[in-house]
Amino acid sequence: MIRLHHVPWGRSFRVLWLLCEMGTPPDEIIRYRIGERAMREPGLMDVSPAGRIPALEIDGITIFESGAIVQYLCETRSDHGFGRGPGDVERVRFLEAIGFAETQASLIEQLNLNHLFLRPPAKPSPTVVKLNTLRLADTLRALEGMVAGETFLPSGFSGADAMLGFNLFAAPYYVRMDPYPRLRAYWAALQARPAFRQAAEIEGPQAFYARDFYEVPVDV
Ligand SMILES: N[C@@H](CCC(=O)N[C@@H](CS)C(=O)NCC(=O)O)C(=O)O
Structure with a gap:
């Protein structure tokens, strides 16, 4: 069960x-x-x-x-074969990815909070949104240099992909992905996996984001 x-x-x-x-x-x-x-x-x-x-x-x-x-x-x-245990040559990169996915997700969470979840009279902070958007872009630039291809690790699908895939669903609502061609190809490959499609079908359409993209609010 x-x-x-x-x-x-x-x-x-x-x-x-x-x-x-x-x-x-x-x-x-x-x-x-x-x-x-x-x-x-x-x-x-x-x-x-x-x-x-x-x-x-x-x-x-x-x-x-x-x-x-x-x-x-x-x-x-x-x-x-989705883990990379002690002794595996990819162990370090695997562990890094699991932790890094949460570094990145915590920035997305802050942006979700500011853009989606605050209710009047609370207002998003343009400074916090701008900072977190820049920091999220930094993590995407870093990931662009780390990802092996259709999977994060060269040897194939792993738990690292399950961790990072969620972020690549959410990040494009806040950061334009044009500068990250490898991440766009990686995300497309993940989405094409039968198990991803099965999970997405269980989910149904996302109802989190009402817009295609959320700009940094202008400070007035
Ligand atoms: N580091 C935790 C974070 C868990 C987390 O914060 N999840 C969010 C949803 S994505 C949540 O439960 N939020 C509820 C809340 O903030 O009250 C993990 O990766 O499981």
Whole structure:
């Protein structure tokens, strides 16, 4: 029995997608919306003490933090070859990518907060948005130089791709991707994977972003 605590097109997409890659999509998906009360109530709080998604119930345990879940799944389902364990030549790059994906996602989260989730009278801070947009672009430039091709690591698909793929879904709403041709090709290749399509079909159309692109607001 695999139960995923999930916000559609949130970080838990990483876990949904990886489980699809493994041929074991969740038996049950409990869906939440950012900001809703249920994210701070027993249920999610029992399995993720800060009320964050993803959390996964699997193998008789519960586990939260997407990077930890991805590593756990790669290690416990090692026959798929999605992990890079101790001794593997790609181990260091794999671990870096798992952590770096969260460096990048935390910038996206700040931009989501400012652009999407603040309610009047709260207003987005143009300074914070500008800074985080520039910092997000820095991480994309770095990733452009790191990615091997159709997968992050030269030897093929890994948990690193599940971590980074979610970011490449979200980042283009805030940063123009024209300067990053390798990332655009990488993202297109990820989206073409049958398991990605399966996960995207489970999700349905994204309802997070109302516009195609969010400009940095002008300071008045
Ligand atoms: N580092 C954590 C971050 C989890 C996280 O912040 N998830 C967001 C959604 S993408 C969340 O649950 N937000 C709820 C909130 O901020 O109240 C992970 O990778 O799992």
